[in-house]
Amino acid sequence: MLIMGEVRTGLLQNSAEIEERDHQAVLGLLAGERVRMSRRPIVYAVSPDLLTGVDCRLPSASRARIRGVGTVVSRSSITGGRVLQGSSYVRVTRGEVNYRLPWSHYLARPGVVEVLGKVSGPDVADGFLAFGAPGEHLDLGSVSDRFMDVVQESPVLDLRAPFRSNRTRLRWVAETGEPGVHFTLGEGQERTLKVTHQGEFSPAVVDLCEDLALHDWLLTTLLTIVQRARIGGASRPEVSARLAPAVDTLLHLWMPGARIHPSLAALWESLERTPGFSRQWQSLVERIRDQLAVNTLALLRETNG
Amino acid sequence: MLVFAISDKGGTGRSVTSSNIVYRRALQGQDVCYLDFDFGSPTVGAIFRVSTASRGTTKGGMHRYLEGEIPEPTRIDVWTESDRDAIRAKPAGAGQMVLLPGDEGGGEFATFDGEMLKRCVRLFAGLHEQFDLIMVDLSAGRSFAAHLALAATAQLPRIPARWLVFHRWTRQHIIAANGLVRGDHGLLDVGVEHGHDRDALIDRIRFVRTAVLELGSGDFAHLRPAQRSWLNEIDRELRELATRHGVGLTTMLGKVPLDPVLQWREQLISDDDVAGTEIANPETVFAFDDLAKKIVDDTAWEGL
Ligand SMILES: Nc1ncnc2c1ncn2[C@@H]1O[C@H](COP(=O)(O)OP(=O)(O)OP(=O)(O)O)[C@@H](O)[C@H]1O
Numbered sequence A: 001m002l003i004m005g006e007v008r009t010g011l012l013q014n015s016a017e018i019e020e021r022d023h024q025a026v027l028g029l030l031a032g033e034r035v036r037m038s039r040r041p042i043v044y045a046v047s048p049d050l051l052t053g054v055d056c057r058l059p060s061a062s063r064a065r066i067r068g069v070g071t072v073v074s075r076s077s078i079t080g081g082r083v084l085q086g087s088s089y090v091r092v093t094r095g096e097v098n099y100r101l102p103w104s105h106y107l108a109r110p111g112v113v114e115v116l117g118k119v120s121g122p123d124v125a126d127g128f129l130a131f132g133a134p135g136e137h138l139d140l141g142s143v144s145d146r147f148m149d150v151v152q153e154s155p156v157l158d159l160r161a162p163f164r165s166n167r168t169r170l171r172w173v174a175e176t177g178e179p180g181v182h183f184t185l186g187e188g189q190e191r192t193l194k195v196t197h198q199g200e201f202s203p204a205v206v207d208l209c210e211d212l213a214l215h216d217w218l219l220t221t222l223l224t225i226v227q228r229a230r231i232g233g234a235s236r237p238e239v240s241a242r243l244a245p246a247v248d249t250l251l252h253l254w255m256p257g258a259r260i261h262p263s264l265a266a267l268w269e270s271l272e273r274t275p276g277f278s279r280q281w282q283s284l285v286e287r288i289r290d291q292l293a294v295n296t297l298a299l300l301r302e303t304n305g
Numbered sequence B: 001m002l003v004f005a006i007s008d009k010g011g012t013g014r015s016v017t018s019s020n021i022v023y024r025r026a027l028q029g030q031d032v033c034y035l036d037f038d039f040g041s042p043t044v045g046a047i048f049r050v051s052t053a054s055r056g057t058t059k060g061g062m063h064r065y066l067e068g069e070i071p072e073p074t075r076i077d078v079w080t081e082s083d084r085d086a087i088r089a090k091p092a093g094a095g096q097m098v099l100l101p102g103d104e105g106g107g108e109f110a111t112f113d114g115e116m117l118k119r120c121v122r123l124f125a126g127l128h129e130q131f132d133l134i135m136v137d138l139s140a141g142r143s144f145a146a147h148l149a150l151a152a153t154a155q156l157p158r159i160p161a162r163w164l165v166f167h168r169w170t171r172q173h174i175i176a177a178n179g180l181v182r183g184d185h186g187l188l189d190v191g192v193e194h195g196h197d198r199d200a201l202i203d204r205i206r207f208v209r210t211a212v213l214e215l216g217s218g219d220f221a222h223l224r225p226a227q228r229s230w231l232n233e234i235d236r237e238l239r240e241l242a243t244r245h246g247v248g249l250t251t252m253l254g255k256v257p258l259d260p261v262l263q264w265r266e267q268l269i270s271d272d273d274v275a276g277t278e279i280a281n282p283e284t285v286f287a288f289d290d291l292a293k294k295i296v297d298d299t300a301w302e303g304l
């Protein structure tokens, strides 16, 4: 009926990219199972799916009291040995009965939350995308966050990340229909995404949302670093020093659509037209490169002249 | 980095000084946050002039988060939510400045359990991801909040943590500040109980003198010679006392002069208060700026 999820994205708390062999230790904390890895075009590792049981109110734009029971599916991933994501989603369906069944019933339907009573899909979707006060409703973001916290607690990490950064929060809803995608930048770290796809829902949609969240985080983080560098305001060496972590850490991670199923590629392409992620990224990268080049030249001139 | 602000006595200037340090650090371009762990009287919102949290928040603050009632504590962006124009004018290049207020009517905790400790550890670790400086204002004296902070930092050995002990420049305060650190059930004793190494912990503690009268300053120009030499004598005695109690120059991170504005009101001193309206003294801002740099300057924290 309705599928909704939240992806949180942040910087892995380590001074360097983590080694390929460390991914298992870092992500494996979540469940004893094996971590899935792919190496091309960028190193990407993802934990097995994890389930969290929930029995709580669902968000609702009309503030209706809607009770849902079931399980949330989550996973954590690391891209490029640097960027950590926690991603959770549920399929909201109408339960067959108006009372809570034994847990075995819900465990047999991983990732499904059944509503006890009446429910309107669009009402829940709008309520969810509105980012209400935390703690009142099913909070997929907190679930994602918890799994990220567990990863960040890994003893393999030195907690000396090259710069401070915020976790972004991307909430998405998906439905079947004429293919389309609508992304909005909310207040602070909040973003929303509405995806309409052809045919049945498949986990490839989750991949798309995670990939978008990853690139939105890269862009957001790079923008902050550039703003802080005070180009034109601070001294040249200062500006260069402030831009350096971005160059070392972020620039090579930009690979939009790298893991997207071909059937959804058109959706990424439409996001590239509006809002035009890669265009903005490219112009930022050029600005940084120009700054560093100019600053280096100035420095050379000073030392030689 | 985690920085804990403590003092033995109430009213030492712990909150005002640590708030101003945080403000200066943000102006220096760092991302900073301020946590009100003074559960009994969470009034830090008033210093930042955030009216929605002047006596703590009603939307779920530090206390309710630690109790496990809410998944995340309320955060207030001081740059946008302060009522003071001078604060809302965020200069280019300044870092984030976020307040995590206490709860209105929260009250001190009597004890803490493992769950609360876990929540505290998670909070600190999460904030470390986002902020360069995390200032935690603990309540005065040997508080539960200090226990919790010591227990949490013992579990977070990879996050640098430092402790600032605020005291006034008087006989009583000097003795009390030392007692808070080295006395029975003081910071070191409790720290060791929670798994800290005594010597490592002591290297992370520095003292800050607040509201200090500088004898060389113009304020004393009108004094008679007899008065001046008497004051000099007192000051010498205090310095000796401080050294004997381990609160001397070697363990002092800095001192803040007595400021007329702060004497009247708990507030952030903006550059406009000094250069524009000239109500505050430039030396005060200089002292805050200096402390804001020294907090993170490793040479000021080398083992003694
Ligand atoms: N440098 C200073 N010069 C003059 N007055 C000061 C100075 N620093 C602080 N004060 C004043 O001292 C008083 C106590 O300060 P503050 O509230 O910061 O202390 P505190 O240690 O946090 O107290 P409490 O234990 O009650 O929380 C306030 O009125 C404050 O404005």
Ligand SMILES: [Mg+2]
Residues within 6 Å of the ligand: B014, B015, B016, B038
């Ligand atoms: Mg106080």
